[in-house]
């Protein structure tokens with residue numbers, strides 16, 4: 001199939017290009033290199049070195065024997081986007097090209113406005129460009145499990161049956177997002193659902209959990225083919241951040257009691273799920289929602305797992321609880337469905353321990369790079385708009401005995 005990846009230079013985009021090429025798909029994509037700039041803006045850099053795009057494209061050609069059709073350009077430039085899609089005529093469009101950080105969107109008014117403008121208008125442009133340039137193409141839109149928030153009931157995949165005053169209907173499940181970034185994804189979901197209804201587009205809205213991992217097998221041993229991996233408070237997701245902290249001997253920064261439960265999945269599972277989705281498109285006019293994660297864990301469970309695996313390879317990992325800079329529930333009910341992808345053949349990895357071991361070993365090679373940025377590991381972006389460094393509320397050296 002011909003697959004267009006919006007945001008191909010990012011953490012997931014660069015890995016997906018390789019996963020698809022290894023399976024015979026033809027890949028094109030765009031990027032504006034914003035992620036590189038945002039990480040620099042917040043004072044950090046990727047733990048794994050990120051090579052220039054020409055170097056990446058050359059390494060890709062050498063490994064897969066095929067080229068990526070790449071054009072530098074912004075999704076907010078509608079003329080650029082529409083003509084690229086018209087030229088390439090993709091079967092599927094995977095849309096990653098958004099600002100993906102909750103804390104970044106909460107820094108101040110300018111960052112909140114930038115996030116919603118970039119994400120909502122960029123996604124709206126993708127919908128219009130598909131309608132005008134390739135209306136049969138399947139849009140795979142990256143949303144997040146964070147759109148649902150943490151309701152005190154089970155979470156279905158997008159829709160649920162409701163009975164109200166004696167009448168029944170199947171309606172979108174309520175969204176209760178927890179940051180201006182997460183709300184941008186909710187707005188995208190509404191626009192995507194509407195475009196499918198009025199224009200007959202076909203789309204899969206992926207409610208993805210938190211991804212972690214330093215590699216997929218398709219990357220081989222070439223360092224140029226590795227995806228980036230961030231560990232700062234904005235762009236470092238939980239397990240990625242913990243592993244970077246573990247290798248330099250910095251205490252893992254758990255926010256609050258660490259009882260926040262989320263769906264997580266290794267990078268290799270994310271690639272498997274996205275490929276299954278691409279290869280099994282919905283029918284014209286259909287808008288479907290997939291919850292995409294391997295398993296639910298509390299953040300504390302994952303911190304202990306990093307600690308245990310770290311000690312197996314000789315690392316002394318401490319865990320500290322910090323006052324939570326975010327406004328979120330520390331302990332809550334969480335039971336989301338994830339049947340659609342399983343029904344299409346997704347086989348969850350389940351071996352999170354093995355994945356964390358690979359990550360720690362990969363990241364040990366970049367210990368010096370992570371240490372250079374040690375001073376940015378404790379968060380200071382607060383949901384009330386202030387900047388105040390989090391303080392330790394509890395020191396816990398080892399896991400409590402169960």
Ligand SMILES: NC(=O)c1ccc[n+]([C@@H]2O[C@H](COP(=O)([O-])OP(=O)(O)OC[C@H]3O[C@@H](n4cnc5c(N)ncnc54)[C@H](O)[C@@H]3O)[C@@H](O)[C@H]2O)c1
Pocket residue numbers: 006007008009010011012013030031032033034035036073074075076095096097098099100118122142143144145208209210211212237
């Ligand atoms: N990584 C995760 O754990 C995770 C979890 C759930 C959802 N997601 C979603 O998946 C998508 C990809 O995530 P990621 O971790 O690869 O993020 P990323 O920031 O590494 O990748 C996004 C890429 O899109 C580019 N981009 C952003 N806005 C653009 C624009 N207007 N025009 C052109 N390029 C633009 C960036 O430069 C970046 O390279 C995001 O939408 C994110 O919200 C990610």
